[in-house]
Amino acid sequence: MLSRKGILAKRLIYIFCAIVLLLGSSPVIAAEYKLMDPADLKIRLDSKQPTILVDIQKKNAYKEHHFYGSIRTFAYPAKTDLDKQSLVQAVRMYDTTQNDVVVIGPRGGRASQRSHDFLITRGIPEEKIYILEGGIKKWPYKEMLLNIKGGCGD
Numbered sequence: 001m002l003s004r005k006g007i008l009a010k011r012l013i014y015i016f017c018a019i020v021l022l023l024g025s026s027p028v029i030a031a032e033y034k035l036m037d038p039a040d041l042k043i044r045l046d047s048k049q050p051t052i053l054v055d056i057q058k059k060n061a062y063k064e065h066h067f068y069g070s071i072r073t074f075a076y077p078a079k080t081d082l083d084k085q086s087l088v089q090a091v092r093m094y095d096t097t098q099n100d101v102v103v104i105g106p107r108g109g110r111a112s113q114r115s116h117d118f119l120i121t122r123g124i125p126e127e128k129i130y131i132l133e134g135g136i137k138k139w140p141y142k143e144m145l146l147n148i149k150g151g152c153g154d
Contacts, residue, residue, distance in 0.1 A: 033113055036102055036130035042141055050099040054090040056115050057106055057136060065136055065145040067104065076105060078114040087115055091122040101129045108135035 044051050045067070053070035055062060062072050071093065073086040094101055101124060105112035112131040120126055132139070139145065 035133040063148040
């Protein structure tokens, strides 16, 4: 029969092992991603605050809705080396201007995070990179978007 100390020690070992297993099974502990609220981006754009807009949408989606002056990369889903290489133009722009960078993806999810992570590996400081919250799909100010297929807006 175990003493109280023995039972407590055994429970602590189980808890420790569970924590190690949980941490070991997750691929990477994710970095904190700074999200930019659409209203905040609208203020930046309206006030013409220098900002590098990195659009990672697929080509057809980009043609349907994108921001004037955004860097079109077609990097979505930003999984392959080829996808990520298209983001290098944003790095060059940052090196020239040192302006904040906003990654614009379809929904502001994993592809935006992968793009964010790639930009960090290429030397853009983490504190200078944002992800548009909700991506272009949740952008509430549709009149600000360009549509190559036929004018502005929706």
